[in-house]
Amino acid sequence: MQFKEIVGQQAVKQRLLNTVKENRVSHAQLFLGPEGSGSLALAVAYAQYLSCEDKQPHDSCGVCASCRKYEKLVHPDLHFSYPFFASDKNDTALSFIEQWREALLTHPYLSLDLWRGYLEAENKQANINIAECHQIIKKLSLKPFESVYKILILWLPEYLDKEGNTLLKIIEEPQPNTVFLLVAQNQDQILNTILSRTQLVKIPTLGYTDVRDYLVNEKGIPGRTAEEAAYLSSGNLTEALTMLTQETNSFHQDFLDWLRKCYSNKGLEMMKFVEKIAKAGRESQKNFIRYGINYIRECCLILSGAGELVHLPAAEKDTAQKMSAVMTIEMTEAITNVLEKAHYAVERNANPKILFLDVSLQIIKILHFKIIPQGNQYIT
Structure with missing residues (x-):
């Protein structure tokens, strides 16, 4: 992957190029950027540039032996670690390397949701286990095979639990010409012991x-x-x-049906919806809530008199305008807050049936009874 293939991020690209030109390549770097910003793609492009045999002023050459291997993600000095859904305690990232290469080559802007689709994940929780940590230490204890650098790209170190402390010594005192590129989305979820040993590269939202x-x-x-x-x-x-x-129409229709049931306070029908959404996978639940947050935001724009800024398909915009007729800005803010907390809870593996029942009851209070929460109190 070359820098020219990555959308935007010109300032970050130039900074990375300068570290090589000025011989300031840090052995442990943290590429921190939100999902969809291109942080993983940038890490791969940077690794390719470090290993390129004929570096150009603004990019790797793309034609040397090293670059050709990087284009297929098969360079012997390029290693990956990532969250996976282990069926056995001895599973490591290497057990899923073929799926990983296919996923990353197909989706350079890979997300955990897309990655899950390449694995038989079901409702398993992704993590980077102790066996993988030991595998990383083993791989990086060897000298580079072909390139000047041996490079490990560790995607989503947030999924390293306390086992991540096993890596501290090799991160702090690696073999010569070993480079760690950690690619993360949430700094607060990374072990502080690892965070303090890396050089931060901030990657902004596109x-x-x-x-x-x-x-x-x-x-x-x-x-x-x-x-x-x-x-x-x-x-x-x-x-x-x-x-x-x-097809996002299913999210649209399901979300509207849910709001209508809450607005009408139809308990039995609402319970059927809760049963349905509780059976969906965790990632589907997160995507459904994300869609709802975006949709309520558009309703808020309509209520604020900024309907010209609404970027919804015609049919969805029409229903948003009708929905806005029975809501206030305060209601949209309250519902958004409820949904954002629900999204966080789904990420933390909350019981979906209890969670969506609780969220439904809160939305009923807001839409049907017109009770707006303020702190720990409710007002009408």
């Missing part, structure tokens, strides 16, 4: 223009559709591409 232009110029998406996806994705290119390749 701009609206970057996402829109990529969809139009590289993917051939019609302008209006690209604008809608770029706006609703909030700079998350992964989400923008998902919107264009998956």
